[in-house]
Amino acid sequence: MDIFTQQIINGLVLGSIYALVALGYTMVYGILELINFAHGEVTMMGAMVALAVMGAILGVAPNMPGILVVVSGALLAIPACMLLGFAIERVAYRPLRHAPRLAPLITAIGVSIILQNVAMLVWGRQYIPFPEILPKSTFTVFGAHITGLQIFIIVLSALVMSGLWWLVQRTRLGRAMRACAQSREVASLMGVNVNKVISLTFVIGSALAAIAGLMVSAYYGLAHYYMGFMLGLKAFSAAVLGGIGNIAGAMLGGLLLGVIEALGAGYIGDITGGFLGSHYQDVFAFFVLIAVLVFRPSGLLGERVATRA
Amino acid sequence: MLFFRERPRISLLLLAILLAVLPFLTSGLLGNSWVRLLDFVLLYILLAIGLNLVVGYAGLLDLGYIAFYALGAYFYAWLASPHFGLHLPFWIILPLGTLFAAAFGFILGAPTLRLRGDYLAIVTLGFGEIIRIFMNNLNAPVNLTNGPQGMDLIDPISFGGFAFSGTHTFLDIKVPAIHLYYYLFLAFTLLAILVAYRLQDSRIGRAWAAIREDEVAAAATGINTRNIKLLAFAMGATFGGLAGGLFASFQGFISPESFNLFESIMILCMIVLGGMGHIPGVILGAVLLTILPEALRYIGDLQRAWLGEVIVDPSDLRMLLFGIALVLMMLFRPAGLWPSRQRKRELTAEGEIAAHEQESLHDAQR
Numbered sequence: 001m002d003i004f005t006q007q008i009i010n011g012l013v014l015g016s017i018y019a020l021v022a023l024g025y026t027m028v029y030g031i032l033e034l035i036n037f038a039h040g041e042v043t044m045m046g047a048m049v050a051l052a053v054m055g056a057i058l059g060v061a062p063n064m065p066g067i068l069v070v071v072s073g074a075l076l077a078i079p080a081c082m083l084l085g086f087a088i089e090r091v092a093y094r095p096l097r098h099a100p101r102l103a104p105l106i107t108a109i110g111v112s113i114i115l116q117n118v119a120m121l122v123w124g125r126q127y128i129p130f131p132e133i134l135p136k137s138t139f140t141v142f143g144a145h146i147t148g149l150q151i152f153i154i155v156l157s158a159l160v161m162s163g164l165w166w167l168v169q170r171t172r173l174g175r176a177m178r179a180c181a182q183s184r185e186v187a188s189l190m191g192v193n194v195n196k197v198i199s200l201t202f203v204i205g206s207a208l209a210a211i212a213g214l215m216v217s218a219y220y221g222l223a224h225y226y227m228g229f230m231l232g233l234k235a236f237s238a239a240v241l242g243g244i245g246n247i248a249g250a251m252l253g254g255l256l257l258g259v260i261e262a263l264g265a266g267y268i269g270d271i272t273g274g275f276l277g278s279h280y281q282d283v284f285a286f287f288v289l290i291a292v293l294v295f296r297p298s299g300l301l302g303e304r305v306a307t308r309a
Numbered sequence: 310m311l312f313f314r315e316r317p318r319i320s321l322l323l324l325a326i327l328l329a330v331l332p333f334l335t336s337g338l339l340g341n342s343w344v345r346l347l348d349f350v351l352l353y354i355l356l357a358i359g360l361n362l363v364v365g366y367a368g369l370l371d372l373g374y375i376a377f378y379a380l381g382a383y384f385y386a387w388l389a390s391p392h393f394g395l396h397l398p399f400w401i402i403l404p405l406g407t408l409f410a411a412a413f414g415f416i417l418g419a420p421t422l423r424l425r426g427d428y429l430a431i432v433t434l435g436f437g438e439i440i441r442i443f444m445n446n447l448n449a450p451v452n453l454t455n456g457p458q459g460m461d462l463i464d465p466i467s468f469g470g471f472a473f474s475g476t477h478t479f480l481d482i483k484v485p486a487i488h489l490y491y492y493l494f495l496a497f498t499l500l501a502i503l504v505a506y507r508l509q510d511s512r513i514g515r516a517w518a519a520i521r522e523d524e525v526a527a528a529a530t531g532i533n534t535r536n537i538k539l540l541a542f543a544m545g546a547t548f549g550g551l552a553g554g555l556f557a558s559f560q561g562f563i564s565p566e567s568f569n570l571f572e573s574i575m576i577l578c579m580i581v582l583g584g585m586g587h588i589p590g591v592i593l594g595a596v597l598l599t600i601l602p603e604a605l606r607y608i609g610d611l612q613r614a615w616l617g618e619v620i621v622d623p624s625d626l627r628m629l630l631f632g633i634a635l636v637l638m639m640l641f642r643p644a645g646l647w648p649s650r651q652r653k654r655e656l657t658a659e660g661e662i663a664a665h666e667q668e669s670l671h672d673a674q675r
Contacts (some may be wrong), residue, residue, distance in 0.1 A: 003540050029427075033321060033427075035430070084415065093641075095640055096640065099643030100643060102370070102577075103581065105584060106577075106640075107635070111632070111636060112632075113628055114632035116628075116632075117626075117628045117629035233570070240428060240431045272428070279442070280446065282439075282561045283438075283439050286435035287439070289436055293424060293432055297423045297424050297428060298428065
């Protein structure tokens with residue numbers, strides 16, 4: 001029983017990080033119908049910048065409280081990523097808005113290669129450790145061990161996601177975003193500055209990515225120039241699982257994918273009688289993804305797209 | 310250019326001569342490692358043409374294409390290496406391997422029939438990853454793939470007693486193995502190009518174009534969209550499986566490392582960059598994207614020549630420049646470097662309309 005609870009909690013932690021990254025994919029997709037392949041790399045950049053800042057602070061003031069160090073790292077990483085997201089859209093996507101559908105996909109891949117290699121040039125190929133400055137406290141709930149960090153990650157992502165929900169549903173900007181997602185042309189006729197909305201969408205998504213990047217590096221205790229690739233892939237899968245373009249879907253898909261993966265890692269050996277080990281957790285996650293899409297071709301919460309007449 | 314266009318026979322002859330002497334020219338001017346690169350260029354052309362059937366002709370975005378390459382390669386390795394002690398001749402393995410890959414094309418195609426656009430992309434991507442993870446882990450409990458270490462000592466291709474390994478001498482000219490493989494791959498590539506062209510103009514090719522443009526309309530005109538989509542996946546997989554088998558015999562060693570998602574994405578880049586659905590464009594894309602990363606290895610020499618010393622390690626800088634080149638090429642030629650004339654026309658027409666719309670919108674805003 002306690003293994004089950006433990007895996008569910010691990011899954012929720014991982015899943016809330018996936019959800020934050022998936023939101024960036026899904027918001028951009030909702031408006032531009034574009035897979036922003038560089039989004040995973042923005043997450044990586046967030047982690048890298050935050051770690052660099054934290055390292056610099058600890059070099060000057062080693063006795064500063066850990067939480068303060070992490071917060072100041074985040075406070076620099078978030079604007080950095082926002083700027084990066086803004087620049088990516090301006091340089092790589094906006095000029096191609098009327099180009100064939102796959103053209104921006106290629107620039108996205110190009111940008112993601114560029115970001116990876118810039119990170120490699122700046123921070124090197126080695127793993128960068130997350131400084132051990134956060135207080136370590138463990139709680140026991142239903143026989144499962146939860147660290148303070150895990151609780152913090154779940155709570156913070158819940159807060160961030162409710163904030164985003166409020167922004168999209170209750171503010172003028174959110175209404176403009178929803179209008180653009182329905183039809184950019186009509187929104188612009190109603191006086192919405194579409195380009196501004198698109199830029200802001202990228203900026204908001206990148207801010208979420210920066211937070212997620214910092215969470216991942218804190219959770220695994222390290223960052224690496226290549227970490228954005230797999231994370232981005234998982235998050236994109238999560239967005240698709242929930243129904244891409246749908247904000248609630250990205251949250252649900254992220255949490256679900258995290259839990260599926262964790263349960264897969266914990267139980268796949270038992271299910272297959274030891275034939276397949278826990279290194280098949282990704283296979284398990286992808287199988288579930290494919291199975292869901294076979295029965296619900298537009299994701300769990302995606303709209304049923306009527307066949308065009 | 311006009312000279313060649315007006316004299317198709319002469320230019321064809323010149324092209325044939327060029328292709329025939331290319332490996333000798335390359336090894337003389339640049340060294341044997343570049344001939345090896347030429348062999349890879351041909352393999353990638355084969356792959357790009359195969360993926361172009363799926364993405365360019367039928368309009369099905371496939372991000373897991375490398376899986377078929379992997380399946381072809383592993384199939385070859387299973388039947389022609391000491392791993393199972395089997396050493397079948399290549400003319401049995403290659404056809405079987407392509408069938409094997411095609412079968413997996415069906416398996417992938419079947420659950421994806423109802424999916425559209427990017428949902429299809431993620432499922433194919435998942436499929437590619439699943440295959441790679443299995444290759445990586447199937448060394449236990451039954452050792453099928455030897456796991457991450459990969460399989461080695463794979464037999465080279467041989468006709469009767471004539472093996473494509475070591476140097477042979479014809480008419481007093483020494484022909485190393487990489488040159489022999491060049492001619493072999495060239496033959497297969499030419500065959501693939503021919504097949505692709507014939508497919509394009511066939512009933513099947515037109516059916517693919519129809520479902521690419523509008524699936525509902527295609528179904529309404531009596532096209533069996535299910536079968537025709539499955540056929541696209543299976544045919545594409547055939548090319549991938551063939552290229553995989555050739556790759557395994559050429560390298561003599563394969564490991565899951567060679568079949569990661571990045572490779573799938575690279576092949577997609579080749580066809581989009583070159584000009585989707587247009588075979589000369591696809592070939593150009595494959596040639597460019599295979600040679601570019603290797604050519605960029607020379608940045609170290611350039612730095613020494615211009616700046617007197619190597620400031621940034623070229624292996625670090627290489628992929629960065631590659632990424633920049635990818636972005637720039639796409640920004641300046643959004644329809645690809647060498648798009649088909651029809652597609653170009655469609656695009657410029659759309660662009661004009663879009664510009665008009667933009668203008669009238671602008672007026673409306675004021």
